[in-house]
Amino acid sequence: MSKVSVLVVDDAPFIRDLVKKCLRNYFPGMVIEDAVNGRKAQTLMTKDVFDMVLCDWEMPEMSGLELLTWCRQQDSLKALPFIMVTSRGDKENVIQAIQAGVSDYVGKPFTNEQLLTKVKKALARVGKLDAAMAGGPARSSTGFANDSLSALTGGAKPAAPGAPAAAAAAPAKPLISAPPVPTQPATPTGRGQGQLRLASGNQPCIIKALTLKEASLVVRRSDALPQVLEGAVLDLEQGEQSEVARLNGYLHSVAAMEPKPDSDWLQLIFRFVDQDAQKLDYLSRLIARGTAQKQYIPSA
Numbered sequence: 001m002s003k004v005s006v007l008v009v010d011d012a013p014f015i016r017d018l019v020k021k022c023l024r025n026y027f028p029g030m031v032i033e034d035a036v037n038g039r040k041a042q043t044l045m046t047k048d049v050f051d052m053v054l055c056d057w058e059m060p061e062m063s064g065l066e067l068l069t070w071c072r073q074q075d076s077l078k079a080l081p082f083i084m085v086t087s088r089g090d091k092e093n094v095i096q097a098i099q100a101g102v103s104d105y106v107g108k109p110f111t112n113e114q115l116l117t118k119v120k121k122a123l124a125r126v127g128k129l130d131a132a133m134a135g136g137p138a139r140s141s142t143g144f145a146n147d148s149l150s151a152l153t154g155g156a157k158p159a160a161p162g163a164p165a166a167a168a169a170a171p172a173k174p175l176i177s178a179p180p181v182p183t184q185p186a187t188p189t190g191r192g193q194g195q196l197r198l199a200s201g202n203q204p205c206i207i208k209a210l211t212l213k214e215a216s217l218v219v220r221r222s223d224a225l226p227q228v229l230e231g232a233v234l235d236l237e238q239g240e241q242s243e244v245a246r247l248n249g250y251l252h253s254v255a256a257m258e259p260k261p262d263s264d265w266l267q268l269i270f271r272f273v274d275q276d277a278q279k280l281d282y283l284s285r286l287i288a289r290g291t292a293q294k295q296y297i298p299s300a
Helices: 013-026 038-047 064-073 091-100 112-125 144-153 277-296
Strands: 005-009 031-035 052-055 082-086 104-107 192-198 201-210 214-220 231-238 243-256 265-272
Touching: 005 013, 005 038, 013 031, 013 112, 013 243, 031 038, 038 052, 038 064, 052 064, 052 112, 064 082, 064 091, 082 112, 104 112, 192 214, 201 277, 214 243, 243 277
Parallel strands: 005 031, 005 052, 052 082, 082 104
Antiparallel strands: 192 201, 192 231, 201 214, 214 265, 231 243, 243 265
């Protein structure tokens, strides 16, 4: 029985590593290749035969939608299972992908279970699931945060239980910084608002500081606590045109804002993983806009 071959396409190495690790854990005999954008993927697909493509939408040089459109124009790729793995979950984007011929859709952030459900469904539809399952799963699927840790540490042993929630690495010096936070804040204020999308649900957040590498966020504590190294999507809407940027990343650190276990507010460092030039340009404009406001708004 021939092995199943899958192509993973995403400009963020972090996301590619997560997807590949998830597939290898569940389908030990699967052959997995990856590409940093649609153009590289197109080159690979002209040389090799793949049984499935898992592809991001927003990438430099050639987007996932452009790659999908090209695939459906090729006689040999018209029926190829093509799953879009992206933070673009709006109704109009889903419709656009369906019209272009997408096989299925996985929204970021995702859990391993969500991803595997879509993959198994797509493989079963083309009669490839039995071949992919040959030998059985290597082990049961773990949570997103645990795989995130492995992807970042290269399999190194995680910290012992009881270690502080905040990651050891110090965050980069912000280009836009807010005044020191009071010891016991009532309602924190910041430089803007956004929405943090986690696998456990959505959380409104306050943006305290922003750089090209990370954002310092404040969220109200809820029943489901954010986890260090958990994958997430940060939605930012700014400007007169109400521009929206969906930034993929992970939680680098989580800390209470008050010196007590039941703190109402949490401060998160959210590290970006996107390599998309358009998103970096958007961030640059947000940072420049915030710096200008800080320079010209008089102190209280």
